[in-house]
Amino acid sequence: MAVESKVKKVPEKVSKFLEELRREFKDKILSVKVLTPTRAELKIVRNSHKQIIKWLRNQFAESSYLVTINTVDYIDKEYFELQYEIQLAEDDFKLHLTLKMNIPRANPEVETITDIVPGALLYECENYEMFGVRFVGHPALGKVFLPEEWPDNIYPLRKEIKLIKKIKKVR
Amino acid sequence: MPAISLIVGPQHPALHEAERFLFKVEGETVIDVIPRIGYMHRGIEKLMETKTFIEGLYLAERICGICNVAHTLCFAEAVEQAADVEVPPRAKYLRVIAHELNRLHSHLLLLGVAAELMGFETLFMLFWRDRELVMSLFEELTGNRVISAYVRVGGVTRDISPALVDKMKDKLPKLYKRIERYKKVLSEDPTFTTRTMDVGYISGSKLLALGAVGPTIRGSGVKIDLRYTDPYEAYDEIPFKVITYKEGDSWARYMVRVDECLELINIILYALDHLPQGPICTKVPRTIEGKGEGRVEAPRGEVLHHTIWRGGVTPWRHRVRTPTYANIPGVCEMFKGYHVADIPVILGSIDPCFACTDRTTVMLLDAKSGTRKTMTIGEIKKKYWRR
Numbered sequence: 001m002a003v004e005s006k007v008k009k010v011p012e013k014v015s016k017f018l019e020e021l022r023r024e025f026k027d028k029i030l031s032v033k034v035l036t037p038t039r040a041e042l043k044i045v046r047n048s049h050k051q052i053i054k055w056l057r058n059q060f061a062e063s064s065y066l067v068t069i070n071t072v073d074y075i076d077k078e079y080f081e082l083q084y085e086i087q088l089a090e091d092d093f094k095l096h097l098t099l100k101m102n103i104p105r106a107n108p109e110v111e112t113i114t115d116i117v118p119g120a121l122l123y124e125c126e127n128y129e130m131f132g133v134r135f136v137g138h139p140a141l142g143k144v145f146l147p148e149e150w151p152d153n154i155y156p157l158r159k160e161i162k163l164i165k166k167i168k169k170v171r
Numbered sequence: 172m173p174a175i176s177l178i179v180g181p182q183h184p185a186l187h188e189a190e191r192f193l194f195k196v197e198g199e200t201v202i203d204v205i206p207r208i209g210y211m212h213r214g215i216e217k218l219m220e221t222k223t224f225i226e227g228l229y230l231a232e233r234i235c236g237i238c239n240v241a242h243t244l245c246f247a248e249a250v251e252q253a254a255d256v257e258v259p260p261r262a263k264y265l266r267v268i269a270h271e272l273n274r275l276h277s278h279l280l281l282l283g284v285a286a287e288l289m290g291f292e293t294l295f296m297l298f299w300r301d302r303e304l305v306m307s308l309f310e311e312l313t314g315n316r317v318i319s320a321y322v323r324v325g326g327v328t329r330d331i332s333p334a335l336v337d338k339m340k341d342k343l344p345k346l347y348k349r350i351e352r353y354k355k356v357l358s359e360d361p362t363f364t365t366r367t368m369d370v371g372y373i374s375g376s377k378l379l380a381l382g383a384v385g386p387t388i389r390g391s392g393v394k395i396d397l398r399y400t401d402p403y404e405a406y407d408e409i410p411f412k413v414i415t416y417k418e419g420d421s422w423a424r425y426m427v428r429v430d431e432c433l434e435l436i437n438i439i440l441y442a443l444d445h446l447p448q449g450p451i452c453t454k455v456p457r458t459i460e461g462k463g464e465g466r467v468e469a470p471r472g473e474v475l476h477h478t479i480w481r482g483g484v485t486p487w488r489h490r491v492r493t494p495t496y497a498n499i500p501g502v503c504e505m506f507k508g509y510h511v512a513d514i515p516v517i518l519g520s521i522d523p524c525f526a527c528t529d530r531t532t533v534m535l536l537d538a539k540s541g542t543r544k545t546m547t548i549g550e551i552k553k554k555y556w557r558r
Contacts (some may be wrong), residue, residue, distance in 0.1 A: 038400075038401050038402075039401070039464070057380075061376065061379075062375070062376055062379065062393075063379075063393075063395075064379065065379045065380075065382050065383075065384075065395070066382045067382070067473070067475060067492065067497075068475060068490075068492040068497075070477055070490045070492075072479055072487070072488045073488070083477075085475075087395070087400065087401070089394070089395050089400045091394070094400045094401065096401055096466070098464075117380060117382070118380055118381055118500065119380060119381040119382025119383075119497070119500050119501075120382070121500060122496065122499065122500060130216075143209070144208060144209055145208065145209035145212040146209065146212065147209075156214065156217060157216060157217055163217065163218075163221065
């Protein structure tokens with residue numbers, strides 16, 4: 001498995017760190033891609049996100065935070081792609097890591113990370129109400145943005161839900 | 172003493188926006204907070220999937236009025252990355268100038284509001300008088316006072332005139348001196364310091380775990396500023412200091428903003444001096460295939476636009492993460508242990524913007540078929556407004 005990279009010169013610290021990360025989680029990381037000198041994305045095995053985020057938060061306890069959790073609905077390929085974005089920000093080492101993980105559309109269940117990163121509470125709720133991704137172990141999985149009377153089992157950002165009103169298209 | 176539930180909202184205790192906080196209070200002391208956001212959810216992320224990037228840019232601008240340059244800049248950055256387009260250097264510098272002027276007016280607005288919250292009306296008037304100067308410079312640069320539509324995908328819409336460069340170089344140093352005077356007032360005047368010092372304390376490591384961003388986290392001594400941690404546009408060429416305060420209380424969060432105002436005037440003056448020559452816009456192809464991630468330091472913290480295009484003229488998915496949304500878990504921790512009277516001061520110190528948070532057209536849902544429809548403001552008027 002080689003590091004794929006669009007960038008001509010990857011900074012030494014970044015490549016060293018990615019090597020270390022791959023050694024630590026040999027069978028968990030599927031591929032590594034460096035996008036810019038300060039950004040990289042990792043494809044990981046399902047349900048291995050918790051270990052990796054825990055390890056990252058322990059290594060960079062005073063200089064890392066969870067940026068966001070994002071879901072992409074690939075309806076034609078029958079899976080959701082979950083993206084955990086983490087910023088590592090030390091004085092001489094800065095990296096924005098995106099952990100990508102595929103989960104089947106039929107059974108979208110993943111472990112929660114709220115016990116290690118309390119800041120994920122709202123993001124997990126949002127992904128649950130918009131996409132129906134269930135975070136197992138979340139203390140209060142409920143509505144954040146949608147009204148209380150919104151029907152269950154309808155997740156507005158999924159691709160099968162269409163806007164009824166035709167929006168005039170300027171093409 | 173048994174705990175009482177105190178509901179604040181859906182009107183904002185500090186600024187004029189809608190959200191609700193449920194405070195559990197024991198006597199005068201807050202012991203727990205449950206936030207409820209989403210009163211202004213407009214479904215922008217879904218709507219964005221039906222828009223080309225030309226339309227989407229204006230929709231992105233309407234996520235938040237006050238930091239509109241940050242949102243358009245972030246949207247444009249994301250689309251440019253997806254399309255693999257490089258912006259000309261002059262456009263980069265012009266974007267920096269507009270972005271910083273926008274930040275200056277936003278900070279001055281908040282500081283004025285903060286002074287008003289504490290009953291310091293004179294300072295409120297002084298801040299807003301100086302904000303007017305920034306607004307008129309911004310109008311001359313972009314053509315509009317607030318919603319500017321200055322950034323476009325591939326560059327900017329208007330060039331800066333030499334006369335305006337001279338005017339900015341003349342006016343901004345004067346503003347610098349005035350803000351220095353206000354800084355002295357804010358750090359010495361008891362009207363301000365007694366209300367804010369040691370109120371709403373939170374440590375930096377706690378805020379990192381809660382994922383807070385922007386001046387909120389810099390007020391607790393953590394050096395995270397996207398202009399420095401993940402430089403965009405021309406920020407890797409412009410020298411500037413990242414402002415941090417160690418105190419971690421409301422006072423420190425306000426002071427970060429005052430110091431940032433001073434620092435960003437230096438950034439604008441540097442950018443005006445080093446403005447490169449050349450074109451201000453490039454062409455961007457209409458159909459795009461690729462992914463882009465725009466990250467911008469807005470006045471309130473980090474804005475993130477994540478866009479995924481799979482061919483075609485509209486994005487497959489567009490994700491927006493706004494700063495106040497990230498700061499809500501942090502501010503809920505800050506309330507605990509302080510008095511009810513401190514609630515507006517603490518909430519004001521994160522500079523909340525709930526239109527941003529909810530980023531949401533009114534949508535109606537057809538429950539049987541599981542589809543939804545949008546209503547225009549005209550339809551709502553026809554249906555619900557009766558004389």
